[in-house]
Amino acid sequence: MKIRHLNYTFPRAKQPFFTDLSFDLPEHQVNFLIGQNGAGKTALADILLGLRPFKGALTPSLTSLYLNQQLPMLTSIRVSDVAMLILGIETGQRHLTLETLATVVDGPTLAFLTPLWSKHYRELSGGQRKLVQLLLFLQVDRELVVLDEPTAMIEREHAAILFAVMRSHPERTYLMITHDVRDLAAFPTYQVLWLADHQIKASVDRTAFEAASPDSPFMRAFQAI
Numbered sequence: 001m002k003i004r005h006l007n008y009t010f011p012r013a014k015q016p017f018f019t020d021l022s023f024d025l026p027e028h029q030v031n032f033l034i035g036q037n038g039a040g041k042t043a044l045a046d047i048l049l050g051l052r053p054f055k056g057a058l059t060p061s062l063t064s065l066y067l068n069q070q071l072p073m074l075t076s077i078r079v080s081d082v083a084m085l086i087l088g089i090e091t092g093q094r095h096l097t098l099e100t101l102a103t104v105v106d107g108p109t110l111a112f113l114t115p116l117w118s119k120h121y122r123e124l125s126g127g128q129r130k131l132v133q134l135l136l137f138l139q140v141d142r143e144l145v146v147l148d149e150p151t152a153m154i155e156r157e158h159a160a161i162l163f164a165v166m167r168s169h170p171e172r173t174y175l176m177i178t179h180d181v182r183d184l185a186a187f188p189t190y191q192v193l194w195l196a197d198h199q200i201k202a203s204v205d206r207t208a209f210e211a212a213s214p215d216s217p218f219m220r221a222f223q224a225i
């Protein structure tokens with residue numbers, strides 16, 4: 001995906017936040033977006049998803065899915081109800097049992113959901129609830145999937161399940177906002193975009209990232225976020 005000459009001004013703001021921003025989001029792989037709090041990562045994600053009016057060109061136009069930081073949650077319902085809510089419309093099924101679930105979700109998701117299937121949300125930990133929703137939404141097929149800090153507040157063991165599901169859809173283009181350098185190692189190829197001072201200061205692939213000196217400005221920035 002090519003982003004060219006992107007200009008964006010927040011409503012009622014006097015100065016533009018992004019001016020003439022151009023960068024590439026290689027398709028069919030994971031792109032990590034890093035930057036300090038307030039750098040504009042969520043604003044940029046919103047723009048790429050067409051949720052904020054902007055000037056500039058995004059090509060090609062991709063179907064998209066946005067897993068934002070505040071996933072909604074009805075605490076009184078069961079995991080099976082949440083699956084029905086998220087997948088019912090997508091699959092056109094009126095009833096979703098564990099047997100039918102097996103035909104519409106991938107293996108890691110089925111393995112994670114099976115022991116939780118009849119539990120109420122309130123019986124789950126915060127991390128488990130988050131992962132239930134992330135995994136179910138990731139069953140919905142879209143070309144561009146944006147995840148805003150999906151690994152915040154979840155254990156590494158659970159993050160590994162999320163990564164397995166992401167890897168099982170290599171045809172997708174992912175943009176993942178993260179503050180956790182450990183997330184990168186889960187993917188064979190990736191690009192890291194560093195957002196600072198209202199610009200993409202660096203875009204680095206896995207080889208360059210692994211070769212980067214700990215003293216480089218880019219690596220220092222990652223350690224600071």
Ligand SMILES: Nc1ncnc2c1ncn2[C@@H]1O[C@H](COP(=O)(O)OP(=O)(O)OP(=O)(O)O)[C@@H](O)[C@H]1O
Pocket residue numbers: 010011012013035036037038039040041042043044
């Ligand atoms: N309506 C607005 N007008 C002007 N500035 C705004 C407006 N809304 C947000 N901002 C500013 O835009 C900047 C970018 O916010 P954004 O939420 O995109 O950052 P972020 O990198 O996602 O941060 P975090 O890591 O904390 O989630 C922030 O400094 C914020 O104060």
